[in-house]
Amino acid sequence: MDEKELISKIKELRQIKPREEWVLLTKNQVFSLDRKSTFSERFSEFLEIFPRIFSQYKPALVSLILVGALLGTFGFAQNALPGDLLYTLKKITEKSRAIFVSKEEKPKASLELANKRLEELTKIAEQNQVKKLAPAIEEYQQSFSEVTKIASQIKEPKQVRKILPKIAELEKNIENLKSYGVEVGEAENTEGLYKPMAESLIKDLEGRSLTENQLKILEEAKKLYEEGDFSSALTKVLEASQIQ
């Protein structure tokens, strides 16, 4: 094939075109952004049509309608997924709730959030919503990073025991995500949690006076930690902390 023939063949690839219905749908979707932004202008015009008596109550009426719309929107936002328009609202609601969480409850609350992010990612993978994968992964990574930060500050074995069921739930969700062909990286799976917790508890125990038995188990925990078996190291250090 000479160059002229090749160019002619390349040009035939113009046959590759989008579907007509997609073209129309996308056009409609793109320009519907324009219609939404003029809604508030049209709503004001609507209120102006009514007689003065109505317009006296306009501020109260507008507030009522706005509150109603907001409540409805908050409701819808709870089902929003990363990449959706209402997702930001969902995150704002979560952040405002987090203000009221006590320091003791923070590890559990952060794990619950990470589990929520994983569930969203699983839903997206299940529905093959390719466009939303990147934001969903980022959301999970951020929430997991927060969990790791909080986990590294845990010094009380009883706090660790409290969150172990939530960690087990996270492990289950990570396994479930695998069934859709998606696997989280090493930095974002539960091994990444065991390490900072084991380190924190080992350091804490080292600063206390321990019995011979406790010292022995602590040494075993440190050895496992050095070998990289952080979950076993954590189990050992919890065992050491329970011995009287």
Add this chain to the structure above:
Amino acid sequence: MGNISKKFTGIYDRYVDKIYRFIFFKVDSREIAEDLASETFLRGWREFRNNRDIENPPAFLYKIARNLVTDYYRTKGKIQFLSNESILFSDPRTNLEEESFLNSDLKLIKKTLLQLKSDYQNVIIWHYLDDLPIAEVSKLLGRSEEATRMLLSRALKELKKQLEVA
């Protein structure tokens, strides 16, 4: 607002096929190309509507499209696949449907074009498929017209070489 949307409608009508096809050659899936092309125009319209001084709308759209494709591959890289059966992204059924109208020569050219490096792909798509003149292609590439002509020549040679091997 009416004038701006009318103007962007014209841009949409003129470039929707080209942007879709450009993305399609990068991702080789109709579904993904549709998603990314929709997103390209949504973002393009948002920027255009804010009255940004966009001198070259098609270049602007191609840039958005390229960035979206890069993000797509970045996401793909973050996600590990357990096995070939669990591939999330490409639906072979939709590709068969798309390719049914292409003869075997064209299928091979398409497949080989997909395997070329990005710059070669881009220059061939923009000049021969999208009919952009060299001057416009050079602006998209950020190179001189002479450098663009040389790149085009090398791209064609490489495509021909790969086709002979295939």
